[in-house]
Amino acid sequence: MAILEVKNIEKHFGATKVLEDISFDLEEGQALAIIGSSGSGKTTLLRCLNFLETPDQGQIVVQGKKLFDAADPATQRESEVRKKRLHFGLVFQSFNLFPQYTALKNVTLAKELLAQEQPDYKSRKKEILGEIEAEGRELLAKMGLADRAGHYPHQLSGGQQQRVAIARALALHPDILCFDEPTSALDPELTGEVLKVIRGLAEQKTTMIIVTHEMAFARDVADQVIFMDGGLIVEQGDARQVIEHPQQERTRQFLSRYSEH
């Protein structure tokens, strides 16, 4: 069974339709790349999955559980949305690290706050915080940032910041990790180190959705690709198939612009 089922998502901003009848499934352990030109609705789709936008129509189902149903207001209550968000992780284009915390604290903060809700938090406080810190350090080490744990974001390069942001998202063990153009704010030299980390996650069978403009990366790392245009899914399928042998004229046009340079 698919870990994520997106059914007929529709979203308007005022009178503009930004998403139209978006449906797709994602299997556990697979990576899905979403490609398309700016304004095609890719980012809005990710934001809908992370409950930063509320779709006007459609359903979002994770592990057979209906997390969101536009027709059912009970699924949209603020208190529940907060917990539902934890099924998804989101890595932003602009990193959005918390500037006043060290890299390590950025990774552990949310987990520490969640731990306060555990019934045994008071009695095991030290132990719990110790575990969270150890895991935070481990995640940073996995990102190649073991020696940067005590640095503040402004002391890190863009690529390092983005890797901290990835560790921060991983710390909460989301079912599905989403990337919103994770390398678009980086210069080409730093892009590589972030893509390498994402590639590593794909090899470990992390379920991921990656909005990206890196076509070669999408082809090599993703299992599935969705090409979006004007708020619609124009083409979807096997990554290599879609990128190397697109069936739709619109997809071909879009991809040709990338192969030119």
Added chain:
Amino acid sequence: MFFTSAEFQAVVSALNEGFLKTVQLFFVTLIGALPLGLVISFGSMNRWAPLARPVHWFVRRRAQRQAGAPVEYKPGKMAGALIGFRPIRLICRLLVWIIRGTPLVLQIIILFYVPGMAGLFSWGGGESARFTAVAVAFVINYSCYFSEIYRGGIQGVPVGQQEAGQVLGMTRSQIFFKVTLLQMIKRIVPPMSNEIITLVKDTSLARVIALQEVIWMGESFMKGNQGYSGLIWPLFFTAVYYLAFTGVVTILLGQLEKKLSYFR
């Protein structure tokens, strides 16, 4: 020796007494206006629009009735205005406009005299009653100025910070206290310092209802109600008190700014 003369002693002891009142008014205003300003700033950013849903519903239903089928609809000017009606925001911004739009001196006078004239209540006589009235006027006035500084500070924190907190499953209050607050404080320290230094000097306006703060005390040596008359230097001498006080405040705020410079 002038500094040991009885005149100098009398002036200093009177000015000290007045200065104590100045300092009291300063701190009472800060303690009241810093939190109240935050409340007003939240009010002036409040998005509660009670008419949005019913008006949307009404407009959509009317559009559908006319078309006989579900259609795209667009609210008109009138409906748009009703949808955008946000009473809490409106009240707070109105308050800020009135308070910032009129002189503090006038506000002190009105607040002190009007309740009694209107038969509502009286502040009573005496120095402590006058202090209370002035303190209330100052707290209201300064919380309005502070609220705008807070608003700028909060809105200056990138939305991405809040969104990052949201996707990490934080509650609204966790996001405010753990993510936004410190970044906001860092942003508001320079404009707040300005306002706080202005407050040091604005306390002198309290003498308009005869609160015996340091300037009032200085003037009293001209008017003769301290056993001396025609002395003008005590009034000039009050400047020393203000300079000392603003000097200390400036140093403290500078230290706070430095303390927050560890992040960007």
